[in-house]
Amino acid sequence: MQFMLLFSRQGKLRLQKWYVPLSDKEKKKITRELVQTVLARKPKMCSFLEWRDLKVVYKRYASLYFCCAIENQDNELITLEIIHRYVELLDKYFGSVCELDIIFNFEKAYFILDEFLLGGEAQDTSKKNVLKAIEQADLLQEPRHEYFNVPVY
Amino acid sequence: MPAPIRLRELIRTIRTARTQAEEREMIQKECAAIRSSFREEDNTYRCRNVAKLLYMHMLGYPAHFGQLECLKLIASQKFTDKRIGYLGAMLLLDERQDVHLLMTNCIKNDLNHSTQYVQGLALCTLGCMGSSEMCRDLAGEVEKLLKTSNSYLRKKAALCAVHVIRKVPELMEMFLPATKNLLSEKNHGVLHTSVVLLTEMCERSPDMLLHFRKLVPQLVRILKNLIMSGYSPEHDVSGISDPFLQVRILRLLRILGRSDDDSSEAMNDILAQVATNTETSKNVGNAILYETVLTIMDIKSESGLRVLAINILGRFLLNNDKNIRYVALTSLLKTVQTDHNAVQRHRSTIVDCLKDLDVSIKRRAMELSFALVNGNNIRGMMKELLYFLDSCDPEFKADCASGVFLAAEKYAPSKRWHIDTIMRVLTTAGSYVRDDSVPNLIQLITNSVEMHAYTVQRLYKALLDDISQQPLVQVSSWCIGEYGDLLVSGQCEEEEPIQVTEDEVLDVLEGLLVSNLSAPVTRGYSLTAIMKLSTRFSSVNRIKKVVSIYGSSIDVELQQRAVEYNALFKKYDHMRPALLERMPIMEKTASNGPTEIVQTNGETEASMPDTKHLPLVTQPANQANDLLDLLGGNDVVPVIQTTLPTKPASAGGELLDLLGDLSLSGDPAPAPSVPISQPPFLLDGLSSQPLFNDTSAAIPPMTAYSKNGLKIELTFERTNPNPNIAVITIHATNTTEADMTEFVFQAAVPKTFQLQLLSPSSNIVPALNQGSVTQVIRVLNPQKQQLRMRVKLTYTHKGSPVQDLAEVNNFPPQSWQ
Numbered sequence: 024m025q026f027m028l029l030f031s032r033q034g035k036l037r038l039q040k041w042y043v044p045l046s047d048k049e050k051k052k053i054t055r056e057l058v059q060t061v062l063a064r065k066p067k068m069c070s071f072l073e074w075r076d077l078k079v080v081y082k083r084y085a086s087l088y089f090c091c092a093i094e095n096q097d098n099e100l101i102t103l104e105i106i107h108r109y110v111e112l113l114d115k116y117f118g119s120v121c122e123l124d125i126i127f128n129f130e131k132a133y134f135i136l137d138e139f140l141l142g143g144e145a146q147d148t149s150k151k152n153v154l155k156a157i158e159q160a161d162l163l164q165e166p167r168h169e170y171f172n173v174p175v176y
Numbered sequence: 177m178p179a180p181i182r183l184r185e186l187i188r189t190i191r192t193a194r195t196q197a198e199e200r201e202m203i204q205k206e207c208a209a210i211r212s213s214f215r216e217e218d219n220t221y222r223c224r225n226v227a228k229l230l231y232m233h234m235l236g237y238p239a240h241f242g243q244l245e246c247l248k249l250i251a252s253q254k255f256t257d258k259r260i261g262y263l264g265a266m267l268l269l270d271e272r273q274d275v276h277l278l279m280t281n282c283i284k285n286d287l288n289h290s291t292q293y294v295q296g297l298a299l300c301t302l303g304c305m306g307s308s309e310m311c312r313d314l315a316g317e318v319e320k321l322l323k324t325s326n327s328y329l330r331k332k333a334a335l336c337a338v339h340v341i342r343k344v345p346e347l348m349e350m351f352l353p354a355t356k357n358l359l360s361e362k363n364h365g366v367l368h369t370s371v372v373l374l375t376e377m378c379e380r381s382p383d384m385l386l387h388f389r390k391l392v393p394q395l396v397r398i399l400k401n402l403i404m405s406g407y408s409p410e411h412d413v414s415g416i417s418d419p420f421l422q423v424r425i426l427r428l429l430r431i432l433g434r435s436d437d438d439s440s441e442a443m444n445d446i447l448a449q450v451a452t453n454t455e456t457s458k459n460v461g462n463a464i465l466y467e468t469v470l471t472i473m474d475i476k477s478e479s480g481l482r483v484l485a486i487n488i489l490g491r492f493l494l495n496n497d498k499n500i501r502y503v504a505l506t507s508l509l510k511t512v513q514t515d516h517n518a519v520q521r522h523r524s525t526i527v528d529c530l531k532d533l534d535v536s537i538k539r540r541a542m543e544l545s546f547a548l549v550n551g552n553n554i555r556g557m558m559k560e561l562l563y564f565l566d567s568c569d570p571e572f573k574a575d576c577a578s579g580v581f582l583a584a585e586k587y588a589p590s591k592r593w594h595i596d597t598i599m600r601v602l603t604t605a606g607s608y609v610r611d612d613s614v615p616n617l618i619q620l621i622t623n624s625v626e627m628h629a630y631t632v633q634r635l636y637k638a639l640l641d642d643i644s645q646q647p648l649v650q651v652s653s654w655c656i657g658e659y660g661d662l663l664v665s666g667q668c669e670e671e672e673p674i675q676v677t678e679d680e681v682l683d684v685l686e687g688l689l690v691s692n693l694s695a696p697v698t699r700g701y702s703l704t705a706i707m708k709l710s711t712r713f714s715s716v717n718r719i720k721k722v723v724s725i726y727g728s729s730i731d732v733e734l735q736q737r738a739v740e741y742n743a744l745f746k747k748y749d750h751m752r753p754a755l756l757e758r759m760p761i762m763e764k765t766a767s768n769g770p771t772e773i774v775q776t777n778g779e780t781e782a783s784m785p786d787t788k789h790l791p792l793v794t795q796p797a798n799q800a801n802d803l804l805d806l807l808g809g810n811d812v813v814p815v816i817q818t819t820l821p822t823k824p825a826s827a828g829g830e831l832l833d834l835l836g837d838l839s840l841s842g843d844p845a846p847a848p849s850v851p852i853s854q855p856p857f858l859l860d861g862l863s864s865q866p867l868f869n870d871t872s873a874a875i876p877p878m879t880a881y882s883k884n885g886l887k888i889e890l891t892f893e894r895t896n897p898n899p900n901i902a903v904i905t906i907h908a909t910n911t912t913e914a915d916m917t918e919f920v921f922q923a924a925v926p927k928t929f930q931l932q933l934l935s936p937s938s939n940i941v942p943a944l945n946q947g948s949v950t951q952v953i954r955v956l957n958p959q960k961q962q963l964r965m966r967v968k969l970t971y972t973h974k975g976s977p978v979q980d981l982a983e984v985n986n987f988p989p990q991s992w993q
Contacts, residue, residue: 037234039267044270044272049975069499069501069536071503073536076940098423100499100500101419101420101463103499104459127187127188134263137263141332141336144372145420146331146368147368148368148418149365152410159293160296
């Protein structure tokens with residue numbers, strides 16, 4: 024995977040994970056163009072499109088678009104499963120996740136993503152293991168506030 | 177100073193902003209507060225401030241002043257700080273700035289930390305954005321962690337190693353010992369990431385590939401266990417056990433089995449098993465089947481297995497899920513060349529996909545349909561394709577039209593069918609056909625002698641209906657010019673002949689001349705057609721009048737033609753009949769379609785045809801002047817077919833064919849005796865040598881440029897009849913590990929030379945010498961001077977544009993002498 028973007032239906036970016044080195048300017052340009060392209064797609068169209076020399080896989084969950092750019096040798100269908108797995112992880116962690124959860128807890132969304140994917144590939148194929156790791160890491164956060172596990176920042 | 181506001185508070189506040197300006201104001205205020213907080217070196221709230229900064233960065237605001245703060249957070253002992261610090265590093269830092277190197281030491285320490293979650297953070301960051309320098313420094317640590325017994329770290333180390341290898345391929349050897357026991361792990365995470373690591377190594381190095389081939393039995397065993405084992409809640413996805421791992425193993429098997437009979441045989445059974453036993457009701461199952469199909473097609477599988485694979489794809493085509501159909505079409509496109517018959521069986525389904533709503537599916541279905549057309553199904557297929565052409569989006573029309581022409585040319589069951597098909601294309605998608613289709617069509621029409629009357633009649637009728645589609649108008653005018661006599665004589669066998677008078681025909685042609693819809697090229701066609709009719713019609717006076725009017729046209733092209741035609745009427749009337757007589761049958765040139773590699777920019781590449789007799793062509797306009805020199809009587813002057821380099825500039829220019837109708841022209845030469853505004857057409861020798869390009873004389877190839885991994889080699893050929901032209905082919909190859917995209921090669925030569933650059937084969941130079949870009953250059957060197965060239969190369973490499981200029985002076989003497 025080269026990058027993953029999460030954005031709302033209005034085109035607002037909620038998460039961006041880049042696995043290739045690009046300048047800030049390039050990232051902004053790619054984001055802008057890709058978001059436009061994906062938002063222009065009609066609901067009945069398939070989840071894959073060719074964009075520049077990459078394959079783009081996207082899926083909409085409620086008000087959020089999950090969009091991944093993969094290389095030519097990568098399997099599009101399994102990428103859809105990867106996206107779904109990430110959504111399931113978020114769902115389990117936040118309890119019925121919605122866009123607001125990701126907006127207000129974006130850093131957690133990143134932590135979960137980083138526990139699931141590394142360098143663009145899945146680290147662990149077991150949902151249970153990923154969630155357990157996150158839980159344990161959360162416990163390490165210090166100091167703890169009146170609510171258990173509420174981050175201090 | 178009061179405590180800085182919390183992250184969630186800030187987010188809430190910013191979201192209440194009603195306008196962009198309001199938001200900007202809030203952000204600026206907060207940034208100022210954060211900046212002063214940073215200045216005070218506040219340790220307690222640094223984490224909070226950086227988190228806020230990251231939020232603002234996501235909204236699109238600059239956050240570079242937080243970079244160093246991220247580094248401080250990483251260096252902190254607190255886990256919370258490290259977590260945010262590493263996140264910040266991944267978001268704000270990148271390898272272009274030297275600042276990122278400061279992280280190296282921190283990462284090194286954290287890789288050896290006592291808490292595995294800290295080690296995990298470090299591995300993640302390194303594996304996500306580590307630069308080559310960092311990777312070199314820390315590869316040893318990663319390798320160590322790859323051998324640990326802690327599976328949590330091992331799996332992360334494996335992926336981190338993948339990143340290190342991508343950045344610094346030379347370090348691959350280092351990880352080899354650690355891979356020894358990776359596959360004997362029980363932990364699926366480690367298994368999965370190990371397979372990824374092995375895949376990366378095998379893809380990059382043929383030696384590694386050989387080395388790891390012995391793992392095939394083990395991989396087959398693991399895959400088998402996955403399929404046969406019962407329900408495992410931990411890894412189950414919709415009833416399938418660890419599909420992610422299955423897919424990765426299949427992919428590794430593909431790489432290992434490619435071009436190796438033994439390995440391919442060892443995996444035959446398991447592939448068949450996966451192909452038949454996998455549940456296809458959900459996307460997961462189909463994902464595995466897809467990967468299986470790709471593997472089967474790529475390795476040396478037995479034919480039964482291949483047919484099984486194609487049938488799976490055929491089933492995919494019938495699936496309700498668009499994604500599956502898309503994937504099926506893509507795969508079928510890849511296999512249609514090798515397994516043609518098997519794919520033919522699914523033809524009707526594929527043709528149905530032409531009616532799909534999705535653009536990508538339509539495009540693939542179109543490409544596939546063209547690949548499947550053959551002599552047996554041409555009529556049926558063409559019907560579908562023409563219907564598609566009618567109703568498709570403009571972006572498809574050009575390719576579809578070209579494809580139709582190509583298919584029609586190859587498999588037309590009859591001439592009449594062929595002409596009808598062409599007419600249908602011209603009338604429905606006339607403005608989208610490529611420029612070279614006009615000369616191709618004209619050639620086709622000329623060669624179908626018995627159809628002339630029918631053709632000209634149909635074209636005339638089409639012209640009456642609509643004069644806006646230029647290619648149609650051009651072909652029609654040309655035909656009317658040639659066969660106008662057949663038109664008015666009312667002979668037509670194929671259909672009901674129409675009654676047309678000479679005046680009506682001339683009205684139509686003159687109408688084209690004055691119409692706003694006509695392009696200048698079209699006007700040229702029409703004027704020439706009128707002129708030709710002077711020998712076929714009796715109303716010569718009317719024609720003379722028209723021609724003389726245009727002698728003072730503002731359009732230089734028209735004016736020149738009119739003046740020359742006038743001259744024909746006045747001084748060379750005795751030559752007129754001969755000059756304007758019927759065109760003889762022309763030799764076929766290779767035509768280009770969407771599925772063939774296009775060699776030219778829409779110019780007709782006159783690939784040297786096998787001519788046994790002279791290609792005789794009359795070109796009234798040009799010849800008029802040249803004939804003044806040669807005092808040819810009624811002789812027809814032979815012209816050698818080559819493409820015309822009209823511009824001495826470097827870029828491949830458009831073919832400014834004077835008549836635009838035929839791909840025939842001579843080479844430009846310094847024939848100054850006749851002052852003509854355009855570069856004169858040289859009737860290159862009255863030689864009757866067939867034009868072959870077979871003297872790839874022993875001119876040794878040379879390396880013109882070799883820098884930064886890009887190498888450009890030149891090979892030479894000589895065109896036989898004209899020793900002044902050197903045909904040079906450039907081969908561009910790339911030894912780096914990243915592709916070079918948007919590759920453009922430009923060349924300039926000193927004034928005494930003329931240069932023509934044809935289209936490149938592609939503009940991506942694949943990495944690691946996996947392929948090359950070729951491009952043909954033709955250099956005319958009449959003065960036999962030493963060939964020198966200045967080249968300019970532009971491409972994009974690893975995301976950044978590169979540009980370079982170079983002089984090439986070391987051409988072998990045989991290339992220009």
